[in-house]
Amino acid sequence: MEHAPSSQVSMWKQPKAVWAVAFASVIAFMGIGLVDPILAPIAEQLHASPSQVSLLFTSYLVVMAFAMLITGAVSSRIGAKKTLLVGLGIIVVGSAxxxxxxxxxxxxxxxxxxxxGNALFVxxxxxxxxxxxRGSVAQAILLYEAALGLGIAAGPLIGGLLGEISWRGPFFGVSVLMVIAMLVTAxxxxTTPKPDHHTSVLEPLRALRHGALRTVGITALLYNFxxxxxxxxxxxxxxxxxxxxxxxxxxxxxxxxISSVFVAPKLQARFGTMNSVTGALFCFALILAxxxxxxxxxPVVIIxxxxxxxxxxxNNTLVTETVMKAAPVERPVASAAYSFVRFLGGSIAPYLAGKLGEKINPHAPFWLGAVMVLLAMGVLIAWRPLFAHIDEEPRHGALERDSIEEAELLTTADEM
Structure with missing residues (x-):
């Protein structure tokens, strides 16, 4: 079968298998922001402090980080589809x-x-x-980031709606949605073929010896604070x-x-990958300040x-794309290594923020976050030469998106 060049393939014209995984990804990523609206109600009803409640993020992320080290070993032995289903099944049990x-x-x-479960799936x-x-790696990553964004967006909304009934509601709601995701995926x-060789648990750690992957991981660790x-x-x-x-x-x-799918590629094409990422980090640090x-x-905090x-x-889109392009290892290994490092940063931040807010003042957590994001920007600037080859690509590696109409998304949705 002949395939059109990747630059001529629309990112929205994908096989059903891709949409199945993307749909399951939306639901999986709901777990990140799902508990946000019910943190205060849980603290009040279970007589817990903010730092104790923040451990809902910490326990989730620290296990997710270390479990990333075994994801490649598991998927290389039982196949990607079974790994996805096992991950979703564990989430169903854990959330319920x-x-x-x-x-x-x-x-x-x-x-x-x-x-x-989330580590195995993600x-x-x-x-x-x-x-x-179909199409390029950049197009596939944009689909993944779109699913991530929609999941993160829907999580707090569903958490808020069900949380009005009871703080237990969001947990049971995700469990039901994950069952649906399992059926769609199944x-x-x-059935995906198993890789030719088994991945070692140590491969993601070995991958961090590569300067580009290690630098992006450290940047993400600091940024996740x-x-x-x-x-x-x-x-x-x-x-x-x-x-x-x-x-x-x-x-x-x-x-x-919206910015993951539509804004990031335009900035990348205009200013370059590294300029766009460092600019986004600076603006985020400024917002935290x-x-x-x-x-x-x-009103100011909400805005x-x-x-x-x-x-x-x-930042999410361009950093993920950078990991996939810069790491001289297999993509699952690169993804696991990068995620291991960045989720470690995410696991520490919530508890530390709660402690700073309790012991010092409510301003302190945001100041720490701003400083950490500026450090992330500094790390990326200091080791920028490692990523020079990415910005040497046509349009700095960005998608040729000028011919993609927004209505195409709606057309594709209607055809599904």
Whole structure:
């Protein structure tokens, strides 16, 4: 069968298998922001402090980080499809039992189980989409980032809506949605062949010896301090209802999704990959600094949260693409190594933000986040020569997107 050149293939014209994994990815990524609107209600009803409740993020992310080291070993032995289904199944169990818990420690524990399932799914999903999609690697990554953005956007909204009924509602809701995702994946994704060789658990750690991958990982680790400080600490400064917080972060997630797919490639083509990433990091650090200065002003904090989504979306897309292009290892290994490092940063930030907010003042977590994001920018600038080859590509490696009409997305949705 003849294939059109990747530059001539629309990123929206994809096989059903790609859309199946993308749909499951949307639901999987709901877990990141799902608990945002119910952090304060959980703290109030279970008599927990903000730092204790922030461990819902920490346990989830720290297990997710270390589990990234085994994802390649698992998928290379049982295949990508089975790995995706096992991951989704673990999330179903973890989220359901978190909703059935009666203490904060029980919820923290089951969120850790949830993180294991998410690691198996997330690391495999990116490689599965890249492998099955028509067109270029950049197009496949944009689809993945779009799914990520939609999931992050929908998570707080669903968490807020169900959280108005009970803090348990979002956990049970995700469990049901994950069952649907499992069925979609099981029936629409063809059985994937196993790789020719088994991946070692140590391969992601060995991959970090490569300067480009290690640099991007450290950048993401520092940047995630700001990312998860925004997620974990902001609900406590707003002191609003679950549905109100849900709608605020829904707006944030929508901005993230739009900028991931439509804004990032245009900036990349105009200014280059490294310039766009460092610019986005600087703007995000500036937003966190404004939030630190105006923590007591709800309108300012709300506007900053929503606007931050624009720069987070730009950064997510371009950094992920950089990892896939710069790492001289197999894509699943690169994804696992990168995710291991960046989620370590995300796991520390929520708890540290809660402690700083309790012990010092509510401004301190945002100041720390701003400093960490500036450090991330500094790391990327210092080792910029490692990525020079990416910006030497035509249009700095960006997609030829000028011919893609926004209506094409709607047309494709109608054809599905």
């Amino acid at each position: 039992l978190a909703g059935s818990s009666s203490t904060i420690n029980q919820i923290i524990g089951w969120r850790a189980v949830w993180g294991l 690391a495999t999903a990116l490689a599965a989409i890249v492998g099955a999609a 029936f629409l994704l063809p 700001g990312f998860f400080t925004l997620l974990a600490w902001t609900p406590f400064t707003l002191n609003m209802t679950a549905i109100q917080v849900g709608f605020i972060f829904f707006g944030w997630g929508i901005m993230l999704a 404004v939030m630190a200065l105006a923590t007591s002003s709800k 900053c949260v929503v606007v931050a989504g624009i720069f987070l979306g730009i």
